[in-house]
Amino acid sequence: MQPIQLFDPASSTYSYVLSDPLTREAVLIDPVDAQLERDLELLRARGLHLRWTLETHAHADHITSAALLAEHAGARSAVPAGCGIGTAAVQLQAGDTLRFGGETLLALHTPGHTSGSMSYVWREHVFTGDTLLINGCGRTDFQSGSAAALYHSLTHILFALPDATTVWPGHDYQGRTHSSIGHEKAHNARVAGKTLQEFTATMDALNLPKPQRLDEAVPANLSSGLQHDAGAASGGVRAATGYAGDISNSLAHAWWQAGDAVLVDVRTDAEREWVGFVPGAVAVAWKQWPGMAMNPDFDAALLAAAGGKKVLLLCRSGVRSVAAAQRATGLGLAAYNILEGFEGDPDSNAQRGHQGGWRLAGLPWRQG
Ligand SMILES: N[C@@H](CCC(=O)N[C@@H](CS)C(=O)NCC(=O)O)C(=O)O
Numbered sequence: 001m002q003p004i005q006l007f008d009p010a011s012s013t014y015s016y017v018l019s020d021p022l023t024r025e026a027v028l029i030d031p032v033d034a035q036l037e038r039d040l041e042l043l044r045a046r047g048l049h050l051r052w053t054l055e056t057h058a059h060a061d062h063i064t065s066a067a068l069l070a071e072h073a074g075a076r077s078a079v080p081a082g083c084g085i086g087t088a089a090v091q092l093q094a095g096d097t098l099r100f101g102g103e104t105l106l107a108l109h110t111p112g113h114t115s116g117s118m119s120y121v122w123r124e125h126v127f128t129g130d131t132l133l134i135n136g137c138g139r140t141d142f143q144s145g146s147a148a149a150l151y152h153s154l155t156h157i158l159f160a161l162p163d164a165t166t167v168w169p170g171h172d173y174q175g176r177t178h179s180s181i182g183h184e185k186a187h188n189a190r191v192a193g194k195t196l197q198e199f200t201a202t203m204d205a206l207n208l209p210k211p212q213r214l215d216e217a218v219p220a221n222l223s224s225g226l227q228h229d230a231g232a233a234s235g236g237v238r239a240a241t242g243y244a245g246d247i248s249n250s251l252a253h254a255w256w257q258a259g260d261a262v263l264v265d266v267r268t269d270a271e272r273e274w275v276g277f278v279p280g281a282v283a284v285a286w287k288q289w290p291g292m293a294m295n296p297d298f299d300a301a302l303l304a305a306a307g308g309k310k311v312l313l314l315c316r317s318g319v320r321s322v323a324a325a326q327r328a329t330g331l332g333l334a335a336y337n338i339l340e341g342f343e344g345d346p347d348s349n350a351q352r353g354h355q356g357g358w359r360l361a362g363l364p365w366r367q368g
């Protein structure tokens with residue numbers, strides 16, 4: 001069974017779709033934000049259910065679409081634990097496996113290009129990210145790179161795989177698509193037959209120009225591609241003071257559905273009955289009066305509802321949910337305010353160019 005190889009010309013990045021033919025569950029390795037539409041169309045056309053996005057490392061040259069795919073396709077993101085990508089649903093350790101349908105993928109820790117970099121083995125294929133490239137390897141001159149670590153990853157971890165294993169790299173700048181472990185072990189110009197000293201000397205002498213998008217890409221990739229200043233119109237999380245962030249209703253829905261967060265409706269019973277409610281959301285009312293910030297009933301109910309997960313707070317228009325998010329933060333929770341609430345706020349909608357609240361966004365709700 002072959003992976004589907006996809007190419008982003010601007011960054012010469014390869015992304016890969018792997019799927020289980022029976023359940024049609026799929027994984028997308030190293031997705032690129034600019035290719036979101038193409039990738040969603042491919043999934044739709046092939047009837048694939050995207051279970052996971054998977055990163056080989058925090059990229060320096062392009063931005064991942066992991067957060068966008070969580071929102072648009074309901075995928076959960078899995079990342080190497082050593083990459084500092086705190087927004088991911090799953091932090092993979094060496095030897096961990098990821099399941100999709102009846103298929104299993106194995107995570108190998110292959111540091112060197114970055115200290116957290118991983119390669120992934122699926123059947124007779126290995127997805128090497130920027131650890132092993134065709135007749136090359138990832139650079140080691142920034143992002144916690146280490147030539148000595150890369151030498152070990154190449155010679156002791158990847159070259160220990162069977163020679164017939166197909167190598168699928170994270171980039172190729174010359175149009176080549178894949179190789180094999182046996183071929184790279186024998187012919188890779190940087191590492192084949194080289195000592196550690198020779199390899200390190202080669203890497204030290206590369207003198208590559210820095211990637212054009214380095215300063216923008218790394219911070220964005222550390223939060224799954226969310227641009228913290230891009231606002232919620234793009235479906236992201238906007239940084240806020242006093243709580244974890246402002247979040248669009250569509251992204252909130254995706255996180256909730258993925259099981260990464262609980263949805264808490266802080267409106268009153270009367271509002272839910274009159275206007276409508278979200279089935280499955282937990283009701284913990286936040287009343288706009290001064291004593292609320294120290295109300296033990298609210299605190300206890302919210303902590304019980306959260307169960308240690310992130311909390312996504314929904315009110316009518318996005319005002320009470322800010323106050324509730326600040327209180328939740330004081331209780332030690334990761335709390336997000338869902339912008340525009342259940343009904344939306346006409347003023348802020350006009351200001352921000354938004355569509356309206358949860359009810360108008362096509363997300364699930366019912367009449368009270
Ligand atoms: N020119 C590219 C950057 C190319 C680059 O540095 N690629 C990294 C991977 S993120 C690398 O390790 N390249 C190894 C090589 O070119 O030998 C850009 O500006 O984005």
Ligand SMILES: [Fe+2]
Pocket residue numbers: 057058059060061113130138
């Ligand atoms: Fe890279």
